[in-house]
Amino acid sequence: MPTSSAVISSSAHITLPIPLPPRRRRLFGFSSSSYPHHAPNRRSLRIGGSVSARFRACYVSSYGECGAAVGDSGLEEDNVDDIQMVRVCDKLIEVFMVDKPSSTDWRRLLAFSKEWSSIRPCFFRRCQERADSEDDAEMKPKLLRLGRKLKEIDDDVQRHDELLELIKTSNDIGGIVGRRRKDFTREFFEHLHTVTESYHDNPDEQSDLMELGNTCLAAVQAYDISSENMEALDTAELKFQDIMNSPNLDVACKKIDSLAEKRQLDSALMLMLTKAWSGAKESNMMKDEVKDVLYHLYMTARGNLDQLVPKEIRILKHILTLEDPEEQMSALEDAFKPDEYSKGAVGSLNGDSLYTTPEQLFNWIRTVVDSYRFSREGSFIREARDLMDPSIIQKLVVLQKIIQNQFM
Known part of the structure; x- marks a missing residue:
């Protein structure tokens, strides 16, 4: 069950974990x-x-x-x-x-x-x-x-x-x-x-x-949340220990890359790597070599995690940071226009090689807005959950109309 949800009472919105017609x-x-x-x-x-x-x-x-x-x-x-x-x-x-x-x-x-x-x-x-x-x-x-x-x-x-x-x-x-x-x-x-x-x-x-x-x-x-969190933490702990027990830094980084390729580099594991690096950075009793290793592991995981975010979500997040309507329009044009210096499949946006079509970006906005309206954020991809804010939803609706009127 598409996934559906239940809204209860005017003061509380709870997503039902089982889909409904x-x-x-x-x-x-x-x-x-x-x-x-x-x-x-x-x-x-x-x-x-x-x-x-x-x-x-x-x-x-x-x-x-x-x-x-x-x-x-x-x-x-x-x-x-x-x-x-x-x-x-x-x-x-x-x-x-x-x-x-x-x-x-x-x-x-x-x-x-x-x-x-x-x-x-x-x-x-x-x-x-x-x-x-x-x-x-x-x-x-x-x-x-x-x-x-x-x-x-x-x-x-x-x-x-x-x-x-x-x-x-x-x-x-x-x-x-x-x-x-x-x-x-x-x-x-x-x-x-x-x-x-x-x-x-x-x-x-x-x-x-x-x-x-x-x-x-x-x-x-x-x-359900408690059960999922406990299971996720147990799994992340095993992954973290496996990475830390690697014989050298290259092997550890390859393990992180492998997890990312399998889409198993989740937020729980990222939290553990972040805490390990943060704790080492603030410690006076840890050697600099250890700090460097943890920092390198953290950055490797962070880079892989960023790559897992759909390019349309990254484009949307960038455009939403722009307050000037003219800058937003320019960013949209860049996102929809292939870069002549690229291999033809990407565009240039804020330093990243990102390109999509008006139809694809429009569909992603519609998915986010519909998920918000039907209170299905619990089932939405985690990379886009920070878009599920009323003020951002309003901006997305405006952006959706611009794309539909100007580019479709």
Whole structure:
């Protein structure tokens, strides 16, 4: 999952570590006032537009016809007649076979429906009974497939409900995330969002669920960042020790070059090399030869790291340092114009041989701006993350318009 993210509450923006489809991106970025007055509650069923109005009407009418509408009619679930429940299940099976709801629609149906817990046992049993008695060779596997598919989804929803009840009653959500991180999936957060939607008629409960969603997302992100950082530091420590144990400076530099070629010269290793050089430089007890070696290693790593930055990002960073619009325009012209003294594939920009096309630079700006707008900076390349600043984004938007109007 393109990678997508979730924004929660107006005061906090947290990137969900698991990608989401576009229509589910803003999981908890809502208030109770944002819901339409006809939004569903726990006693009604209203699922997405991909399931026809006929499906919704049939579901509700089946209770009316059987006289067994649990909740709305006041009839207790335990008193629902078996024959009436079979009729309900048969009608639902017919609707499902015709309308073919998607997995997402089914998940929303089960999350919204308060009656499903009483229908569940009979429904799956009825699917099997009808399949066993079916003479039509084509219909029999369809009935079995319907029961099997919905059973898989129902099992998932029940697991999500179990986890939701657990975190509702816990004072240590971070501890639960640590033990059950794999259960906090995209589907779980979508389920939590759907359940939150269903409490339109209960603002207090809805608010509590929104807060719970915020807390869960924050705990998951904190856990993931901590895990990634620990793993990155452990890996960087091994690389650092390997470099420092080299027999001579040339071998050490070649190891750094090799890491750069493999794109394994990461920020954690660079931080260790920087700290080693900085500590040696300020020490009065270290020999100058050692300081020279550490400085050389630091500069070698720094040079390689700079080369890993896409040339378009380097061009953008240079242009953004220019305040004069005329200087910016001149820099753009230089970036788009091959240098006659070069081999024809590069241009000259601020002393570096850099060249790109208006289309490539425009696309990079669009990528950065879109990443900022959709709060996907956590998944963006690290070399461009320092561009993810509101003031810089505004400059990039202006620059994007200039490129589009003047060079494309």
